Amino acid sequence: MTNNRNAPIADPSEPAAKFTYLSGFANQHQSEAIPGALPADQNSPQRAPFGLYAEQLSATAFTEPRAVNRRSWVYRIRPSARHPPYTRIDNRTFRSAPILDGAADPNRLRWNPLPDSWPGGDFLDGIYTIAANGSALQRQGIAVHIYHATETMRSRYFGDADGELLLVPQRGDLVLHTEFGKLAVGPGQFAVIGRAVRFRVELLGARAVGYLCENYGSPFDLPELGPIGANGLAHARHFRYPVAAYEDLRETVQVVQKFGGNLWSAEYDHSPLDVVAWHGSHAAYVYDFRHFNAMGTIGFDHPDPSIYTVLTSHSDTPGQANVDFVAFPARWNVSEHSFRPPHFHRNVMTEFMGLVEGAHDSKAEGFVPGGASLHNMWAAHGPDRETFDRAGAAELVPQKIENSLAFMFETRWPLVVTDFAHAAPHRQPDYDHSWADLPHRFAPPI
Template identity: 75%
Template sequence: MRGPDPFEYLRGFGNEHHSEAVPGALPWGQNSPQRAPHGLYAEQHSATAFTEPRGSNRRSWTYRIRPSAQHPAFARIDNGTLRSAPVTGGIVDPNRLRWDPLPHPAGRQDFLDSLYTIAANGDVLARTGIGIHLYLATGSMVDRYFVDADGELLLVPQQGALVLHTEYGRLRVAPGEIAVIGRAVRFRVEIEEASARGYVCENYGAAFTLPELGPIGANGLAHARDFRYPVAAYEDREATVQVVQKFGGQLWAADYDHSPLDVVAWHGTHGAYKYDLAEFNVMGTLGWDHPDPSIFTVLTSLSNTPGQANVDFVAFPPRWVVAEHTFRPPHFHRNVMTEFMGLVEGVHDSKAEGFVPGGASLHNMWGAHGPDRETFERASAAELEPQRFDGSLPFMFETRLPLTTTAFAHAATHRQPDYDSSWAGLTRNFASPVTDEPQS
C-alpha cells in the first residue's frame, strides 16, 4: 500500500537533528557566524518561547539562500471551506454525527483548495484547541506554497500518497503513515495519483509529543527512534509563486519572486516528521476487560489540566485480542472527552456498517455511543478465542473541549441523517430474578 519511498530520513523524535544539502553549508561551533557558509543567511525558527524548558523547547536554525523576511505584503483571500475556532455560525450539537467520504469535486483542486473543516474547538488566537479538516486533492500544488501560523498540522492520508516538500526537506507519506508539519513551516503538497484524500488535525495548542508511559515502563506504544525527519533539500527557483499564510483564522497571500523552500542546511528540534503506524507497539489486556483507548495514544498535545489533553491522536492498528470473559469491542460509554473518529481502511470493530474508509464520526462530550445492534449481538455470543484484527486502521482525535461543527458540514448531503438508527434495534433483555418475567 505504501509503495517505494525515494527519500532518506533522520530518525528520532524531538532530537537535535542536523542536515545539509551542500557540504560545508552547516556551520559548527556557533549558530550565526559573521558570514554564514556559501553566502547563505542564518535564520532561527522558534516554535516555542525562548525561555521555555529545554525539554519542550522547539527551535531550529536554518541556512537559506534568502532570509524569509524578504517578501511583499500579504493580502486577504477567500477562506473557501477552511474555518478556525471559534467557528462563526457553527453548531455545538449533542447528537451523534457521522459523514460519508467527501464527494469528488467537479474540477481540479489542490490540497489547500480542498481543505474542508468539519469542526473546531478552543480559540485559534488563544493558542488552544484544534481544527479538524478533510482534504480531497485532485492536483498538486504548482507554484503555490502554504504556511500555517495558527497551528501544527497532523496529516492522516486515507487514499493516495502525498509528497510534502517543506523548508526542511521532503517527506513521502502514504496511507498507514502520518505526518506532522510544524507551526509556521512552509510547504507544498504533491500527489502521486489522480486524487488523494485524508484527514487533518490542526493543533492550535502545545506541540504534539510522545505520551508518558507510566506503569507501562520504558518501552511500548510509539518508539522515538521510529519517527523520521527529512534531510535538507532546497529549491533554488526564481519565479513568481504564491505563498498562502493562515494567520488568525484567515487566509492571506503574497506573490514571491522565489521559492520559500530555499533552506540549504538546518539543525534543531522544529520542522516536520512522519511516522509509520505499522511500527506502533500495541499494548493490551492479557486477562479480562476492554482497555481504555488511551492505551493506543500515538501523540498527545498537553493542556494546562494534567491528564486532559488538548488533543490526543489515537490509532488502532492490527493487533491480537485475547481477553477472556470480556465483551471485546468498545463498550457502551459516555465520556467527558470529545471523540472524532476516522477510518483509513477496513472496518471499525464496533460498527457493522455505515462507517466507511474516508468517512468520519463525531461524538461530542457526554454523547452516549458504543457498538451497534449487530456488533453487540455477535460479540455477546462469540467464542472468545485469540483473535487477530487485520486489514483495518481506525483512528481518533480525542479532545477535552466540545467541537463546534461548521454549518456547511452539519448541512452537508454526505452527512448521514439516520446515524441514530445504529442503536435503534437494541432490545430489552432484562428479566426480574423473582418472576422471571419482563417488568413494565
C-alpha cells in the first residue's frame, strides 16, 4: 500500500498567497501533489503526466453562463469509471425530499442537543435528518440534518450526488479527506463539499457533532453586496481550498453514493481519493466565521437577518433563495430608540436555526449550543417573556455581542419534518410556553 496521507491540510491560518480561488468566489483554483502533475497547457492532453488519467467533473450544465459554470479537471491514478455495480443499502436515519414519513408542521418546533448517549458510528452512519423540502430528483430545495460521529471513516468513502453539503461543526474538530485534498474544520468554521465530490471524515477527538445542510439546488455562492459596497460580509480571499493530496491504496474499500434519495454502495479495490492534481471551479472549501464582516444598523430598528447572509443558493425567483446561509457572529449593537432583539414577526420564508456557542439574543433559556429550532413559513415567533421584559427596560448604550455564534438556514419553501425527528425524545414539547405568559398590556387612554 502506498499513499501520501501526510500531505498538507488547507488551514485558515495559511497565507492567502498559497492559494488561488474558485469561480463564483474569484477566478480559478489549482493544486498538484507532485510538481508537474498538472498539465501546463491542455486540459486533456494525449498523454497526461506520470501515467495519470484526465477526467472532468461538470457540476453545472455545459451551456450555463460563464459566471455560474462550475467544473473541475482532475488528474487521477485510476478513472472514476473503474468500479463495480452499486447496490442499495439501508438509509438508516438519512432522508431526502420529498419526505414521505413526515409532515409540514405549522407549529414552532425546538430540539435540545443530542444526548451524549446517542448511538455512535462514523459520520455517514450518524446523519440524522430533521426536515427537508423540494425534491432531490428535481434539484430544488434542501434537507437539514444533524451529524453525530464517534468513529473515523476508515476504508469507507461517501459522495452525495443529490446535493452539495454544508457542514457547521458544533463540537469536535474534523479533517475532511476529499478528492481534491484535505480540509481541517472545527467549531467556529464551516465547510462545503461540492455535489458528488467523494470524501471521508476523520475525527480528531472522541466525538463530533454538528449541523448539515444538503443543498439540492443551485450551488452556494456569495450574495450580491448591493448598497453595502465592497467591504461587507464574506469575501473571496478568506475561503480556503484543499492542497492536492492523493491516496494510492490497493485494498478493498467501501464507496457509498447518495443518489435519488437513497444510499448505494460498491466495493472498490482502490481509494477514490486518487487525484494527484486538479484545477477548476468545483471542489470543497472551508471558511472561518471570524473573517465575516457583520453589518448592522447604526440608527434605529433591528436589521433583517438577510443582512448577515454568508452564502446563498439562488432560486428561479429573484430575492427568494432556495436557501440562504445566515450567521450571527460577534458584533456591536448600537441602535437607538429601538427594541434591539429580533422583534415579533411572521415570515414568508422558513427559518431553521442552530447555535454553535453562547446564547441567542432572542431567547433567555431553552435554546442552547447544539440545539435547533424550526419556524416554518408564517409561524409567529419572537422573543420570550424574559427577553422581552429585559430589552424593553434596557439602557440603550452600545453593546458588544460576544462569545456567541448562531446561524440560520432560510428557505423559500416549508420544511417537512421527519416522523422520527418530530417524535424524538430531545424535542421540547413545551416550546410554545416561551410565549404563553406574555401579558395583556393594552391600556387605552380614558
